[in-house]
Amino acid sequence: MATVETVTMAAEDKQQDNPQGDASKSTGKGGSPDASGKEAKPAPERKRARNLSEDKRFKLFSGSANRQLAEEIANHIGVKLGETKSQRFADGEVYFQLLENVRGVDVFVVQPTCFPVDQHLVELFIMIDALKRASAARITVVVPYYGYARQDRKDRPRVAISSKLIADLLTTAGANRALFVDLHAAQIQGFFNIPVDHMFASPVLVSYFRELNLPNLTVVSPDAGGVERARHFAQKMVAPLAIVDKRRTDINVTEVMNVIGDVEGQNCLIIDDIIDTAGTLVKTVDALYANGAASVYACASHAVLSGPAIERIAASRLEQVVVTNTIPLREAAQKVEKIKVLSIAGLLGAAIESIHMETSVSSLFS
Numbered sequence: 001m002a003t004v005e006t007v008t009m010a011a012e013d014k015q016q017d018n019p020q021g022d023a024s025k026s027t028g029k030g031g032s033p034d035a036s037g038k039e040a041k042p043a044p045e046r047k048r049a050r051n052l053s054e055d056k057r058f059k060l061f062s063g064s065a066n067r068q069l070a071e072e073i074a075n076h077i078g079v080k081l082g083e084t085k086s087q088r089f090a091d092g093e094v095y096f097q098l099l100e101n102v103r104g105v106d107v108f109v110v111q112p113t114c115f116p117v118d119q120h121l122v123e124l125f126i127m128i129d130a131l132k133r134a135s136a137a138r139i140t141v142v143v144p145y146y147g148y149a150r151q152d153r154k155d156r157p158r159v160a161i162s163s164k165l166i167a168d169l170l171t172t173a174g175a176n177r178a179l180f181v182d183l184h185a186a187q188i189q190g191f192f193n194i195p196v197d198h199m200f201a202s203p204v205l206v207s208y209f210r211e212l213n214l215p216n217l218t219v220v221s222p223d224a225g226g227v228e229r230a231r232h233f234a235q236k237m238v239a240p241l242a243i244v245d246k247r248r249t250d251i252n253v254t255e256v257m258n259v260i261g262d263v264e265g266q267n268c269l270i271i272d273d274i275i276d277t278a279g280t281l282v283k284t285v286d287a288l289y290a291n292g293a294a295s296v297y298a299c300a301s302h303a304v305l306s307g308p309a310i311e312r313i314a315a316s317r318l319e320q321v322v323v324t325n326t327i328p329l330r331e332a333a334q335k336v337e338k339i340k341v342l343s344i345a346g347l348l349g350a351a352i353e354s355i356h357m358e359t360s361v362s363s364l365f366s
Contacts, residue, residue, distance in 0.1 A: 053078040056136070058356055062129055063111035065120040066328050069144065070110040070114075072345030077353055082107075086123070094108055094119075096126045103135040108179075108352050113147030113166075115306065116326040121147065121166065125173040132174030140177040140355060141170060142348060144326035145302045149184035150274075152191075168189035179351060181326055181344065183303035184275045197361055199351055201301040201324045202229075204342050207237045208322060209269065209299070216294070218242050218266040222284045230271040242268070244284045264292030272300045275323065278309035282316045295319050302326050305333050313338060 052058050061082040063223030074081050083099040109131070111124045124141065131139050151162035170178065171194055179197045183189070189196045209217075217239040221230035223246050234241040242261030268288050275281055275298070285296045296318055303323035305313075312334050313321055323329075324344045333339055347364060352359040 033362070051078065052353065052356065055356075057104065057106055059100075059105050059107050060352070061098075061107065061109045061127065062254060063109065063120065063123050064074065065112050065114055065123075066110070066144065066325070068328060069112075069325050069343075069345060069348075071140075072325075072343055073110060073352065076345050076349035079241055079340050080177075080237075082126040094123050094126050096123070096130055097099050098130055098334055101134075102131060104137045106140075106356050107131050107136045108140045108142055108356075110142045110144070110348075112143055112145035112326055114145050114304070117147040117154075117155075121169075125169060128170070128173040128175050138176045139174055140179060140352075141175045142145045142179045142352065144181045144344070144348065145304075146180050146188070147185055150330070152185050163188050164191040177355065179348070179355065181324075181348070184273055196208055197351060197355060199361075201326070201344055201347070202233060202236065204324060204344055205301075205322060206233065206348060208342055209237060209297075214267045214297070216266050218261070218263055218268050218293075220244060220261075220263070220268050220270045220284070220288065221281050222246070222270055224273050226272055229273065233269075233271045239269075240266075244287055246280065246283070259287050259291045263288055265294050268293045268296045270296065272298070273308065274302045274304055275300045275313075275321070276304045277307045278305070278312040281321075283314050283319075285316055285318055289317060297322070299323065303329060303333065303339070305330065310336060 016188070052264045058079070059082045060070070060074055060077075060079055061084060062319050063084060069080060085095075085097040085099055087095050089095060100258075109124070109127055111127070113120050113124065128141065129138055139357070141357045146166075148162040151160065152164070154161060167188070171192065175194060177195045177197070178192060179199065182200045182201050183198055186198060189198055216238060217237060218232050218241070219234035219237060219239050220242045222244050223229045224243065227243060230243075231241055242259060242260065242263050245258045245260060270281065270284055272281070280296055285298075288296050298318055298321050299322040301324050304327060310330070310333050318338055320340060321338050322342060324342050326344065329341060350364055
């Protein structure tokens with residue numbers, strides 16, 4: 001809105017200076033000559049500061065879900081997190097207040113919807129509503145981990161498509177744009193009626209494993225649904241691809257059936273987007289070793305690690321599990337030497353800068 005107002009005011013000033021000018025000159029649009037035969041120049045547009053620390057039209061806020069990641073992002077782009085006040089009433093209701101002016105500002109809110117999922121979602125909705133009512137020019141939700149993403153279709157009778165519902169709620173609350181990392185299914189972007197930027201953690205993960213330089217590497221997809229993700233990773237690592245065929249018998253319960261591809265004598269790297277209870281992961285590890293794998297590593301974007309996940313990973317034959325910090329690790333997980341965390345703050349910071357400056361984010365996908 002501020003940009004439109006600036007252009008309009010510039011046009012009105014020109015019209016007052018030269019009331020006899022033609023329509024193209026008074027509106028600031030070029031392409032048509034004026035009375036002297038010269039082409040009219042467009043009204044100058046307000047430019048954003050190249051340094052975000054000096055840009056008064058940019059602010060970054062954080063919810064309570066992963067403040068450490070938000071602080072890392074802020075350090076990367078050279079700004080301070082916006083000041084807020086957040087607390088809970090005795091009955092658990094969220095109270096949120098902005099402690100600084102955001103009128104006409106391009107605002108970014110960092111809040112993954114990790115455990116407790118519903119609590120963090122409601123907090124995000126309330127933050128968006130407060131920003132909207134404080135007249136923020138644009139509100140971009142930065143959701144490194146999108147909860148309810150696995151409920152993206154009707155796979156059984158009389159079930160909800162919760163992923164679509166959350167998309168509607170974010171939009172209704174007042175979000176103008178969304179930034180996600182490794183959605184469980186890319187088509188979730190279609191649930192939104194606002195612009196969505198879908199980032200991938202693979203550049204960070206690929207860089208780590210390139211430095212690790214594992215010989216005789218084979219990239220493994222733990223199920224058929226993750227083949228595209230694993231294939232992309234295998235191409236980056238210049239490695240062959242294997243697939244584990246599994247049959248899901250109940251929610252969070254799987255039975256590994258068969259390994260498709262040659263893994264004998266290979267160092268295998270399992271690629272997934274989420275590690276939840278780690279049931280699929282440890283059974284995939286067992287299947288790979290049963291087929292002659294020399295060693296097994298795993299990596300994932302989102303370390304949900306619910307239920308017995310930490311104990312399963314610690315007791316497994318995995319050499320290492322590499323995850324990103326889209327979700328903060330629980331204290332018990334931090335004590336497991338097998339689990340290594342990589343930061344995606346630089347990736348998200350670069351994406352936020354590109355969105356604010358209205359430049360392409362496609363270069364961040366490589």
